[in-house]
Amino acid sequence: MNWTRPLHHQTPSQERRSMLFGRSKKRGDPLQERIDCLIGADASIQGDLVFTGGLRIDGRITGDVAVARIDAGTLTIGDQGCIEGDVRVSHVIVYGEIRGTVYATGLVDVRPNARIWGDVHYGSLEMQAGALIEGHLIKHRPVGSTQ
Template structure:
């Protein structure tokens, strides 16, 4: 269902060692390897991909269609389509998603809230530990 859709390209990078203070709005794809103190929001009118790497820390709201987290987020996370939580993901805040893939080791300190369209049930996928 979600895997068949082509991913938007990552066109922007917040590199390791960078610190951004303020809100970020982006289109298509963004990868965060540094620190962000502010909200990160994708344009809701186009398909979007947000990657928060193992080295990254975000303090603020995170919002995009497809969100992949392997770092730390302190604030609410809203994935309008798919949320992938990698093994080193640490989230302190409420999480809203349409579909969720969570690997062993990921930690959420907050509520999980599925984004429902009509009467559909949320898609949950437990990722197997490949180690």
């Protein structure tokens, strides 16, 4: 069973603003398509977790979280969600907290009350007022890039 989010239609000014910040809303982008798996607020998992598609975590994970194919996987960490371990994904949206290193080839979206204790390797970064990152920010460079 797939849980899908309704597609939100943007006004032209919202679309331009999104594109200015490197976040164009394209159809087929795994960042906005769906949530394939949900880990509820009362769930607690000890051990590494590998997923495909979209994963939302509202509970606690003690272990690394990674996407099976780095080009297609979005992780959303809810307000009460917590990961104690490294995260390796294409896109991550953080409302809760991460205690470990984040490796994201695409977007790292850090929402107002989010907390990250660890380095963040990112393709693009969006950080809202009130969010906290306690660690280094390292821009991911595509293979063959000179800068």
